[in-house]
Amino acid sequence: MSKLGFVYIMTNQNRTTLYLGVTNDLCRRxxxxxxxxxxxxxxxxxxxxxxxxxxxxxxxxLAIKREKEIKKWNRQKKESLINKVNPKWEIAATEKGFKVASSFSEEIKNIMNQLKTEE
Incomplete structure (x- = not known):
C-alpha cells in the first residue's frame, strides 16, 4: 500500500523566501x-x-511528480498558486496539525444556523 504524500511550501516571517518540499508526514516535517x-x-x-x-x-x-512540476515554476507563478487558496499567506499547517480555512468554518457556522432556524 502506498503512503500519502504532501507537497508543501514554507516561508519565513517576512515572507521573502519560499521553499518547496515533499514529505509523507507534513506535521513531522x-x-x-x-x-x-x-x-x-x-x-x-x-x-x-x-x-x-x-x-x-x-x-x-504523485506528490513527487507535482513537486518537480512546481519547482520549475518562477516565483510569480508559485505566489499565484499560494494566493488562490491562501491570499493572506496565513499558516496553513503546523507541527500540531492542519489549520481549518476560515471560509470552511464560516460555511459550517452558516449550516449550523440554518439547522437551528429549521427546528
Missing part, C-alpha cells in the same frame, strides 16, 4: 523545519518556519 533539526539546510539558513501552502496526494509518487 514542519516540526523539523521549525526546530532547525537539519542544520545548514536551506530552511535552516533562511528561517523558513511557516507552512503557507500544501497539497495532499493519495500516493507519494
Amino acid at each position: 514542519i516540526y523539523e523545519h521549525k526546530n532547525h533539526l537539519i542544520k545548514n539546510s536551506f530552511t535552516d539558513k533562511y528561517n523558513l518556519e511557516y507552512c503557507i501552502y500544501f497539497e495532499e496526494y493519495a500516493r507519494m509518487d
Whole structure:
C-alpha cells in the first residue's frame, strides 16, 4: 500500500523566501523545519518556519511528480498558486496539525444556523 504524500511550501516571517518540499508526514516535517533539526539546510539558513501552502496526494509518487512540476515554476507563478487558496499567506499547517480555512468554518457556522432556524 502506498503512503500519502504532501507537497508543501514554507516561508519565513517576512515572507521573502519560499521553499518547496515533499514529505509523507507534513506535521513531522514542519516540526523539523521549525526546530532547525537539519542544520545548514536551506530552511535552516533562511528561517523558513511557516507552512503557507500544501497539497495532499493519495500516493507519494504523485506528490513527487507535482513537486518537480512546481519547482520549475518562477516565483510569480508559485505566489499565484499560494494566493488562490491562501491570499493572506496565513499558516496553513503546523507541527500540531492542519489549520481549518476560515471560509470552511464560516460555511459550517452558516449550516449550523440554518439547522437551528429549521427546528
